[in-house]
Amino acid sequence: MMPETLAVADRLSRDLLRPVFQTTGKFYALVVILGVIVLSGLATWGYQIYYGFGVTGYNWPVYWALHETNFVFWIGISHAGTLISAILRLVNATWRRPVTRCAEIITAFALMIGAMFPLIHLGRPWLAFYLIPYPSERGIWPNYRSPLVWDFFAINTYLLSSLLFLALPMIPDFALIRDRATGWRKKVYARLSLGWQGTPKQWHRLETAMHIMALAILPIAVSVHTIVSFDFSMAVVPMWHSTIFGPYFVAGAIFSGIAALIIVMAVLRRAFHLESYLLPLHFQNLGKLLLLMSLLWGYFVFNERLTAWYGNIPHEMNVFWSTQTGEYAPLFWTMVLCNFVIPFPLLAIRRLRSVTTAVLASCCVVVGMWLERFLIIVPSLSRKSLPYAWGSYSPEWPEIVIMVASFAAMALLYVLISKVVPLISIWELKAGEQPAAHSPTSVHEAETAGELR
């Protein structure tokens, strides 16, 4: 670390800790606005509990609709963070450094919000403990054959692992804040940093632990969305009972996750003036991943649709045609437009690639992937095997308010955490900007002097 590197380290700390130490009026205004929306969502949930599901658009035969769409959507968004961060860590992609924490935070919050929706869907949420395996005095144990119990284990494992994966690399940054803070803040960060000193042993153990956790978290992330797909594919419902659903859901989750990450990064870049850290290169690289996932998504949709069409099973064809040319066709073709037709040229043509186009493509993908979740759930339930069991669904205001509140909750949690921890890992950035140890000249000199390992 040369003196100029010390200046870089100082600039990094100053820029990235600014949101933690400085609070503007905009912050309070944003917290109030988002807080009001979240509170209205909670109040609507209370209203739904008090008056029952009759106040929603849920009716026979469509008993899964907007809440389930949001559940699958948010669990999908959660794949942005930990999965991408783990892959980039394992392949040692150096450009990952400013991106990983933004991504890991999305995972933690999206999982928390997503996991709320099964509870919101329960008419009596206080009975949710039925899913928890414990020796009941009535001799009733949860049925381990039920996909909902699999969800319980998968989502909780992923949530706990993701929180730990997010929290461990925060410890050195908490120590940095501890050493700069005063008063009550110093006491709080002294506890949060767990007495971190930055000894070689601590650094080595932290990096080893992060490597092992990255290896462990990859299969967990894949399993989570596969198990969410089992909620549908284990049921003998037209267009659900499909072996392709596992990988199709995982690909869709990563697709929507990357899109969400690009949007969040763009907002943070603008709001906190992080243009020197979240570079066009990051958006370009994530845009390439998004393009890849768009192609993969198109491939899966084609496979799923072609197999159903070729099979020509009457009850599947009813669902199939309702989405291609029937009442759900406008939503289906909007989804194709948003997930493939618009993002593909924006991301594929080199001349069009920029931060703005990456964000534009990502916004389209988020809308498209939300529609995809809706189109997986509702048309299949509204066109079941026999025509007497046909119906339709249109959401009422409680589902819509709760959905809007879930988006506000995501934004609110992000705004609040920006006051607690730097949104870009400072120590990882410093480690990436270490010319003294890495430049060929100095490495050669140091090796000659026997100082490098």
Added chain:
Amino acid sequence: MKAIYGLYETPRGAQRAFNGLREEVQVRDITVMSSEPLEEWEFASQDRVTFMPWIAAGGAAVGLISAYLLTAVTQQTWPIRTGGMPIVSNWTNMIILFELTMLGAVLATVLTLLFTARLPAKLPKIYDPAVSDGKILVGVDAPADSQLASIERALHSGHPIAVHRKP
């Protein structure tokens, strides 16, 4: 004397001080602190042997066994009889087995990290907040009074920005 340490701007200076302490003063317990991992440098490469991967594997094994007990044993103890379906359903139990195996590995890793990195802990006397500003601290905790002068000489060999003694 509780501690003596130098603060360095460059890893090279820290390395020189480290070499001096080890070779000239023959100090074995040298304290090094930095605000980032500097594992390319010898002074920051101590204590690299760890059984963490094996402990994680052990945690995974514990998770697997716990999951088996939770599923198969409880299914046999409180059987749910449904037409044509086995009491112990291995295919579906595999999902719970997988999740708890991975959870066991993750928890074992985190616990090993906390235990081996000695976290949480109180900050030692030798700690200096300048480390957070990017300085590298090289020093000796609780040195013998007879060695103080030679330690200070060794610390100065790396051209520190400051050498501090903490009583």
